[in-house]
Amino acid sequence: MRDGGSDSTATDRARILARIVQANARRDAPPHPGRLETPTPSDAAEVFAARFAASGGEVVVLDAGTRDSAGVARSPGERLGEFVAGLGLERPGVAIGACVPEELRPPGPYAPPETAGVGVCLAWAAVAETGSLLLESTGGRATQLLPPVLVAWVPRGRVFGRLGDALGELAPRLPAAVGLHSGPSKSADIGGTVVVGVHGPGRCIAVLEETASR
Amino acid sequence: MGSGKTGEGASQYRARSRRIIGGAPEVREAVTDATLSFERKRKRAYAEVDFDAWSDWARDVKNHVLARLDHYLTEAESRLAENGAHVHWAADAREAQRIVTRLAEKASAKTVVKGKSMLSEEIGLNDALERAGIAVFETDLGEYVLQLLGESPSHIVGPAIHKNLEQVQRLFAERLGTSLSGQPDDLARAARQTLRDAFAGADIGITGANFVVAETGTVALIENEGNIRLATSLPKIHVALAGVEKLLPRMSDLAGFLQLTARAATGQPLGSFVTLVQGPAAHPGDDGPEEVHVVFLDNGRTSVLEHEHAWEALRCVRCGACLNACPVYRQTGGHAYGSVYSGPVGAVLNPALLGLRQAMPLPFASSLCGACGDACPVRIPIPDLLVRWREEAQAAGLAPKTEQAALSAFAGAAARPAVFRLAGKAGTRLGATQAARALPMTGAWSRERALPRPSGRTFRELWREGIE
Numbered sequence: 001m002r003d004g005g006s007d008s009t010a011t012d013r014a015r016i017l018a019r020i021v022q023a024n025a026r027r028d029a030p031p032h033p034g035r036l037e038t039p040t041p042s043d044a045a046e047v048f049a050a051r052f053a054a055s056g057g058e059v060v061v062l063d064a065g066t067r068d069s070a071g072v073a074r075s076p077g078e079r080l081g082e083f084v085a086g087l088g089l090e091r092p093g094v095a096i097g098a099c100v101p102e103e104l105r106p107p108g109p110y111a112p113p114e115t116a117g118v119g120v121c122l123a124w125a126a127v128a129e130t131g132s133l134l135l136e137s138t139g140g141r142a143t144q145l146l147p148p149v150l151v152a153w154v155p156r157g158r159v160f161g162r163l164g165d166a167l168g169e170l171a172p173r174l175p176a177a178v179g180l181h182s183g184p185s186k187s188a189d190i191g192g193t194v195v196v197g198v199h200g201p202g203r204c205i206a207v208l209e210e211t212a213s214r
Numbered sequence: 215m216g217s218g219k220t221g222e223g224a225s226q227y228r229a230r231s232r233r234i235i236g237g238a239p240e241v242r243e244a245v246t247d248a249t250l251s252f253e254r255k256r257k258r259a260y261a262e263v264d265f266d267a268w269s270d271w272a273r274d275v276k277n278h279v280l281a282r283l284d285h286y287l288t289e290a291e292s293r294l295a296e297n298g299a300h301v302h303w304a305a306d307a308r309e310a311q312r313i314v315t316r317l318a319e320k321a322s323a324k325t326v327v328k329g330k331s332m333l334s335e336e337i338g339l340n341d342a343l344e345r346a347g348i349a350v351f352e353t354d355l356g357e358y359v360l361q362l363l364g365e366s367p368s369h370i371v372g373p374a375i376h377k378n379l380e381q382v383q384r385l386f387a388e389r390l391g392t393s394l395s396g397q398p399d400d401l402a403r404a405a406r407q408t409l410r411d412a413f414a415g416a417d418i419g420i421t422g423a424n425f426v427v428a429e430t431g432t433v434a435l436i437e438n439e440g441n442i443r444l445a446t447s448l449p450k451i452h453v454a455l456a457g458v459e460k461l462l463p464r465m466s467d468l469a470g471f472l473q474l475t476a477r478a479a480t481g482q483p484l485g486s487f488v489t490l491v492q493g494p495a496a497h498p499g500d501d502g503p504e505e506v507h508v509v510f511l512d513n514g515r516t517s518v519l520e521h522e523h524a525w526e527a528l529r530c531v532r533c534g535a536c537l538n539a540c541p542v543y544r545q546t547g548g549h550a551y552g553s554v555y556s557g558p559v560g561a562v563l564n565p566a567l568l569g570l571r572q573a574m575p576l577p578f579a580s581s582l583c584g585a586c587g588d589a590c591p592v593r594i595p596i597p598d599l600l601v602r603w604r605e606e607a608q609a610a611g612l613a614p615k616t617e618q619a620a621l622s623a624f625a626g627a628a629a630r631p632a633v634f635r636l637a638g639k640a641g642t643r644l645g646a647t648q649a650a651r652a653l654p655m656t657g658a659w660s661r662e663r664a665l666p667r668p669s670g671r672t673f674r675e676l677w678r679e680g681i682e
């Protein structure tokens with residue numbers, strides 16, 4: 001939709017574009033230099049874990065095949081539930097992102113994002129070179145942002161080495177919004193001292209299943 | 215150019231500098247600490263990668279974009295429209311204000327939450343919205359502090375770096391009821407509570423735009439607090455203000471620019487949060503805004519593009535690295551410059567944005583030591599541009615010789631810490647008024663008024679002794 005139907009913005013559009021054309025009339029357009037080639041990390045999952053932790057994030061690796069005392073296999077969601085129970089949350093309740101599949105959901109008690117102690121979501125991917133989680137808006141933004149703790153599943157094999165590779169793969173199917181989370185919310189605006197959890201989650205935990213490397 | 219705050223008082227640069235240096239030594243202390251910390255982090259972050267190659271690449275991408283800006287703007291407009299976003303164009307500040315206030319009025323908006331946006335400062339948006347009866351909440355912690363104080367940002371990245379802890383303690387005790395000895399954690403928690411309520415009740419979220427990707431119609435925003443993620447997620451309407459120079463051709467370019475900007479600004483591989491907005495929520499699981507509006511603003515940028523030399527400043531990614539590297543900026547902080555864009559980038563951008571006469575004497579507020587040019591991640595030749603503006607000012611008879619000499623001497627002293635330290639010491643031994651005469655820039659002005667008496671020891675001496 002262009003300009004919401006206002007005449008003056010249409011006039012301004014024409015004026016701005018004409019001025020740009022005029023300003024560039026005497027200049028040659030240099031070619032695009034191509035892609036910035038950054039080194040590809042050899043072990044993406046390991047580099048992601050190190051960088052994410054260096055920015056204040058936490059990384060947990062859940063090993064496959066855990067069984068309870070009776071030898072019954074537990075789902076990843078149940079294992080995550082035990083992990084979440086041990087977090088010492090400042091308030092109870094788990095908010096679940098819309099695209100977290102059943103087997104990855106910890107057992108309740110559930111709560112809306114506004115009051116939950118932890119939000120659990122499924123990352124689309126993680127990125128090694130920047131130590132980032134890539135979260136799609138379709139998973140529910142409030143769950144990713146409002147609880148004081150965020151726990152994000154990183155699907156097996158979904159750790160990209162480079163940000164450009166991840167964004168390149170996502171580009172043809174971008175959702176309405178994407179959030180890259182590289183650690184907890186931080187600010188040094190008061191006297192230069194770093195505080196965490198100013199607006200977004202104060203703890204940001206990436207859960208990798210074994211052999212999540214890509 | 216329409217109304218707005220940019221360049222409201224560049225001509226008072228010397229008077230304000232004198233007042234800050236003589237009357238508010240805590241500003242220099244706070245700004246010096248903060249900028250040196252930014253500098254250390256930036257240098258470390260540049261050294262971790264092949265930053266020379268990154269900077270060459272970034273310069274070349276931006277040069278390509280600027281030369282084909284009309285093409286990339288219209289491509290972005292088409293993609294955004296396909297994504298369901300509304301695109302608006304504003305030639306000047308007044309038109310941008312009008313677009314945003316009309317959107318707010320149409321939505322019967324009562325409350326707006328804002329993410330940090332230099333562009334909204336530039337166009338004086340808060341005043342315009344408040345005149346229309348709309349409550350505006352700055353949600354970046356530093357901006358929130360400044361809004362409570364009625365001040366404007368003094369640094370592109372750290373808007374409140376000129377404030378120390380004690381000042382915020384006093385402010386929050388008075389306004390939010392926190393303890394006078396509240397620590398940064400306690401103070402941040404109090405602000406978070408107030409601002410969470412504002413987010414929950416806000417009708418519109420307003421942000422700037424670090425980049426706009428033409429290929430996908432993506433507005434990209436970098437931050438550390440998460441307030442921008444909230445402002446683009448919770449209210450029903452999101453408005454992004456983007457200077458027309460913010461375009462990038464492709465997603466692969468964005469990957470490079472996000473990292474380059476974060477390393478230059480805060481020394482991080484990436485900000486804690488990056489938001490990529492394509493359009494309004496369209497998926498059942500997505501609880502984001504129902505409307506997304508992108509306002510492309512000129513406000514003097516096409517004049518900069520037209521300028522034979524200054525066009526290179528349009529590569530600027532607003533990382534603040536040149537401010538942090540500048541010994542002159544460090545002495546006064548950003549408010550002395552009297553313009554939204556302060557420090558070296560302001561000194562080269564403002565003459566083209568506003569006109570050289572309005573921006574005087576900023577091109578002279580530099581020792582030409584070259585630190586800004588070395589720090590700049592997109593290779594803007596800031597010292598060369600400063601020299602060109604000085605030449606133009608001289609040719610136009612805009613720079614009286616005595617003022618040039620005073621400013622150059624001040625800048626030269628600021629760039630040589632030993633000289634400045636000596637002048638600072640003179641202040642403690644002789645009394646501030648005599649010392650001001652010893653400082654080259656303030657010498658001529660100190661005859662007009664008495665300055666407050668400083669502490670008996672210099673800040674550096676106190677610091678070394680670990681007291682106070």
Ligand code: SF4
Nearest residue numbers: 530531533534536590
């Ligand atoms: S001029 Fe360069 S260093 Fe200064 S803010 Fe702009 S991009 Fe950063």
